[in-house]
Amino acid sequence: MISITVNGKAQKLDVEEDMPLLWALRDELKLMGTKYGCGIAQCGACTVHVDGQPVRACVTPVGSVQGKKVLTIEGLSKPGLHKVQKAWIEHAVPQCGYCQTGMMMAAAALLQKTPQPTDAQIDDAMTNLCRCGTYARVKKAIKSVAAGGKSAPAKA
Amino acid sequence: MNAITRREFIQVSAASGAALTLEFSIPGTAFAQKAAATPAEVTAWILIHPDDRVTIRIARSEMGQGSLTGLAQLVAEELECDWAKVGWEYASPNEHVKRKRVWGSMSTGGSAGVRTSQEYLRKAGASAREMLVAAAADQWKVSPADCTVANGVITHGASKRRVSYGKVAAAAATRTPPDEKTVKLKDPKDWKIAGKDVARLDIPDKVLGKPVFGVDVNLPGMLMASIAQCPVFLGKVKSVDSAAAEKMRGVKGVVKGTDFVAVVADNWWRANNALKSLKIEWDEGANGKVSDESIKAMLKAGLDEKGLPNARSTGDVPAAMTAATKVVEAEYYSPYLSHATMEPMTATAWFKDDGMLHVWTSTQNGEASMAAASEAGGLPLEMVEVHKMMLGGGFGRRGAPQDYVKQGVIIAKEFKGKPVKMIWSREEDMQHGFYRPVSLVRMKAALDKDGAVTAMHSTIACPSILALLRPEGIQKGIDFTAVRTFADMTYTIPNQLCEYAQKNPHVPVGFWRAPGLQNSFYRECFIDEVAHAAGKEPLAFRLAMLKPDDKNRLVLEACAKAADWGKPLPPGVFRGIAQSDGFGSYTAMAAEVSVNPAGEIKVHRVVFAIDSGYVVNPDACRAQAEGNVIFCIGQFYQAHHIKDGRVAESNFHDFPLPKMAEMPKVETHLVPTGGFWGGHGEPGALNVAPAIMNAVFAATGKRIRTLPFTADELKKA
Numbered sequence: 085m086i087s088i089t090v091n092g093k094a095q096k097l098d099v100e101e102d103m104p105l106l107w108a109l110r111d112e113l114k115l116m117g118t119k120y121g122c123g124i125a126q127c128g129a130c131t132v133h134v135d136g137q138p139v140r141a142c143v144t145p146v147g148s149v150q151g152k153k154v155l156t157i158e159g160l161s162k163p164g165l166h167k168v169q170k171a172w173i174e175h176a177v178p179q180c181g182y183c184q185t186g187m188m189m190a191a192a193a194l195l196q197k198t199p200q201p202t203d204a205q206i207d208d209a210m211t212n213l214c215r216c217g218t219y220a221r222v223k224k225a226i227k228s229v230a231a232g233g234k235s236a237p238a239k240a
Numbered sequence: 241m242n243a244i245t246r247r248e249f250i251q252v253s254a255a256s257g258a259a260l261t262l263e264f265s266i267p268g269t270a271f272a273q274k275a276a277a278t279p280a281e282v283t284a285w286i287l288i289h290p291d292d293r294v295t296i297r298i299a300r301s302e303m304g305q306g307s308l309t310g311l312a313q314l315v316a317e318e319l320e321c322d323w324a325k326v327g328w329e330y331a332s333p334n335e336h337v338k339r340k341r342v343w344g345s346m347s348t349g350g351s352a353g354v355r356t357s358q359e360y361l362r363k364a365g366a367s368a369r370e371m372l373v374a375a376a377a378d379q380w381k382v383s384p385a386d387c388t389v390a391n392g393v394i395t396h397g398a399s400k401r402r403v404s405y406g407k408v409a410a411a412a413a414t415r416t417p418p419d420e421k422t423v424k425l426k427d428p429k430d431w432k433i434a435g436k437d438v439a440r441l442d443i444p445d446k447v448l449g450k451p452v453f454g455v456d457v458n459l460p461g462m463l464m465a466s467i468a469q470c471p472v473f474l475g476k477v478k479s480v481d482s483a484a485a486e487k488m489r490g491v492k493g494v495v496k497g498t499d500f501v502a503v504v505a506d507n508w509w510r511a512n513n514a515l516k517s518l519k520i521e522w523d524e525g526a527n528g529k530v531s532d533e534s535i536k537a538m539l540k541a542g543l544d545e546k547g548l549p550n551a552r553s554t555g556d557v558p559a560a561m562t563a564a565t566k567v568v569e570a571e572y573y574s575p576y577l578s579h580a581t582m583e584p585m586t587a588t589a590w591f592k593d594d595g596m597l598h599v600w601t602s603t604q605n606g607e608a609s610m611a612a613a614s615e616a617g618g619l620p621l622e623m624v625e626v627h628k629m630m631l632g633g634g635f636g637r638r639g640a641p642q643d644y645v646k647q648g649v650i651i652a653k654e655f656k657g658k659p660v661k662m663i664w665s666r667e668e669d670m671q672h673g674f675y676r677p678v679s680l681v682r683m684k685a686a687l688d689k690d691g692a693v694t695a696m697h698s699t700i701a702c703p704s705i706l707a708l709l710r711p712e713g714i715q716k717g718i719d720f721t722a723v724r725t726f727a728d729m730t731y732t733i734p735n736q737l738c739e740y741a742q743k744n745p746h747v748p749v750g751f752w753r754a755p756g757l758q759n760s761f762y763r764e765c766f767i768d769e770v771a772h773a774a775g776k777e778p779l780a781f782r783l784a785m786l787k788p789d790d791k792n793r794l795v796l797e798a799c800a801k802a803a804d805w806g807k808p809l810p811p812g813v814f815r816g817i818a819q820s821d822g823f824g825s826y827t828a829m830a831a832e833v834s835v836n837p838a839g840e841i842k843v844h845r846v847v848f849a850i851d852s853g854y855v856v857n858p859d860a861c862r863a864q865a866e867g868n869v870i871f872c873i874g875q876f877y878q879a880h881h882i883k884d885g886r887v888a889e890s891n892f893h894d895f896p897l898p899k900m901a902e903m904p905k906v907e908t909h910l911v912p913t914g915g916f917w918g919g920h921g922e923p924g925a926l927n928v929a930p931a932i933m934n935a936v937f938a939a940t941g942k943r944i945r946t947l948p949f950t951a952d953e954l955k956k957a
């Protein structure tokens with residue numbers, strides 16, 4: 085049994101220690117917001133927070149987060165929409181949306197650590213892949229959060 | 241957010257056993273709200289609920305392009321309803337068949353969602369409005385002509401009586417719809433909902449991480465499958481030793497198809513792990529030796545063939561070449577590329593005990609998915625239902641080829657009574673695509689003594705997408721997707737010849753975003769070369785070849801103006817420009833680029849102008865332009881290499897996608913001139929490579945004719 089806390093809830097999982105956290109979340113806990121994109125830490129679609137740090141859940145064995153706190157997109161929006169999510173809606177960031185949960189988790193972690201990121205810091209931290217090409221809006225939304233949510237709406 | 245219909249509600253309840261007021265996370269598209277009283281179906285497209293909420297049915301698929309919202313805007317505009325009360329649901333493919341295809345085409349591609357359905361959707365909205373007004377007028381015993389509508393409320397002017405749509409919807413639904421031909425549509429100048437930046441209907445659920453995608457389907461007792469296909473295309477399974485796999489934890493079975501093997505387990509990771517332990521012997525067939533080199537040789541031989549079918553022949557090209565003062569000639573090449581949608585191919589299938597086959601999938605064509613499921617499942621269409629999920633990207637991969645749906649059904653057939661969700665690994669996805677075709681093109685232009693182009697001869701060697709996916713579309717040996725941009729170019733060159741060498745290696749090809757866009761790269765870079773050879777300025781050179789009323793000219797001028805063409809640039813920054821039309825729209829693009837001494841390119845600014853006739857959701861159109869630009873920047877370094885009959889690349893480490901840091905500033909200028917309807921999902925892709933490569937030429941004097949290329953090729957000598 086592996087004990088982890090997911091979105092504030094204690095969970096016991098009867099799974100292999102080396103099962104990636106991604107598949108424990110998706111197929112065992114049925115939390116579908118965290119996505120599979122590559123399985124090799126290249127795309128960031130699976131980004132979640134472990135004890136506040138962004139990690140790529142596809143290469144994080146669930147055994148390694150034993151006793152730790154995992155936050156997924158489903159938890160980010162509790163109790164209300166996270167400021168990143170609000171900015172994402174305001175700036176109409178998602179296209180297909182598939183990469184966006186990972187993108188928002190990465191952005192939330194960045195803003196937690198660096199509340200006023202520069203363009204270069206955003207480029208460095210946000211290495212998530214988006215095939216639809218929403219990068220300009222991702223950046224704009226992050227900057228609007230950094231500016232306290234006060235920025236012109238998206239008209240890229 | 242969006243109302244659930246009774247039909248969906250029943251399906252959902254049956255599937256999940258959920259109680260009436262629970263929020264549930266499956267099938268179809270709708271998220272349940274409290275079960276409301278039954279809505280009235282005023283027309284097949286429009287359901288109106290007693291509490292005035294409106295559910296608009298959508299037949300095309302949403303894959304991030306935003307047309308779900310655009311289509312709803314067009315219906316709502318004519319319906320005159322309150323946009324704040326608009327929700328949506330996908331039209332059911334099963335009911336579509338039963339109701340004699342009442343929702344028209346479900347195909348989503350070619351940037352055609354809005355432009356090819358706008359008329360019947362607007363008419364559906366207007367018809368429903370007329371029916372609602374007539375129902376109210378009947379109740380009041382007044383003439384419909386004396387009633388007005390706004391925001392879903394009908395008012396009788398004289399008596400000041402008012403009633404909302406929800407109150408008369410049931411009565412309206414019993415009326416005969418007006419004759420299509422008598423239905424009058426608004427002048428787009430009067431639009432209040434269409435043409436405006438309304439918020440996209442699909443965004444909130446996506447931001448919340450709700451389970452909206454094909455891979456997110458979650459059904460009671462569901463099993464998970466991972467699949468391995470023969471690495472050499474068209475190969476078959478010879479034998480499988482699954483002894484080790486079957487003993488692994490969670491494994492429920494191994495399915496052997498003719499050209500794939502799948503492991504089914506209780507968790508996808510377990511299925512995929514067990515898959516790796518299979519000992520599969522493949523029959524690779526005759527293609528195990530095919531390579532980039534053999535394919536290039538095949539294309540090259542095609543260019544030299546005599547008597548090729550031509551897609552365009554005007555004037556006398558050989559005579560003009562002989563008479564030319566100067567002849568410019570060049571060959572350009574681009575490789576196979578995969579769609580690399582972020583969501584890999586996926587399908588969930590469930591043979592239910594009642595004899596129905598249900599499929600949940602991310603599809604660009606619900607009807608095609610249903611046909612594929614019916615074929616693979618051996619059931620008539622009426623016994624198949626397809627639940628369309630949000631696509632984690634489409635770009636053409638999930639339209640015509642329904643390979644993954646067939647596989648999902650074949651796998652689930654071995655587990656009758658249980659839902660099975662198949663997800664391809666990224667590696668499978670990358671190595672089993674329907675790739676953008678490789679192509680090699682030779683262009684030759686004749687210049688007279690004044691530097692005017694008197695003739696152009698293009699020969700295109702390229703696999704045919706239509707031959708594989710829609711053979712009936714080939715006309716006189718021509719696949720229009722292979723010859724576009726040459727066959728239909730509007731440059732007023734008096735003598736033109738465009739020939740097509742159809743060469744089909746065994747690698748499957750398909751519709752990649754803006755099918756045929758390689759030709760825009762070739763043509764518009766070549767035109768730049770010719771301008772240079774003629775000693776002319778590239779913008780003026782193009783304008784001189786475009787008729788005054790050509791919309792390509794208007795959009796090129798708009799782009800040049802917005803891009804400050806001809807004005808000074810910061811040191812080290814250079815411009816390039818390109819124009820080409822497609823997917824119903826006219827587009828031009830200018831790029832500002834610098835190249836550092838190491839040969840690395842930085843794209844600073846891209847200015848894009850598009851005339852699509854009308855614009856239904858400007859912000860969604862701008863988003864498409866931004867996406868197209870960065871999507872296409874990937875072409876500079878992406879390639880799929882063919883080695884031993886298979887694709888060599890397997891994941892994002894060797895087929896990289898563009899990242900945040902590469903995103904240039906994109907300025908989109910929507911310049912709709914009206915009178916026609918053009919698309920937005922793909923036209924923005926056309927000119928990215930040529931505009932940027934023309935700027936790179938301006939910066940370095942080096943002409944890139946082969947994609948991809950390396951920084952070394954641009955390094956200062």
Ligand code: FES
Pocket residue numbers: 119120121122123124125126127128129130131140141142143
């Ligand atoms: S799925 Fe984890 S980084 Fe791509």
Ligand code: FES
Pocket residue numbers: 178179180181182183184213214215216217218304582632633
């Ligand atoms: S929004 Fe589609 S992959 Fe990012």
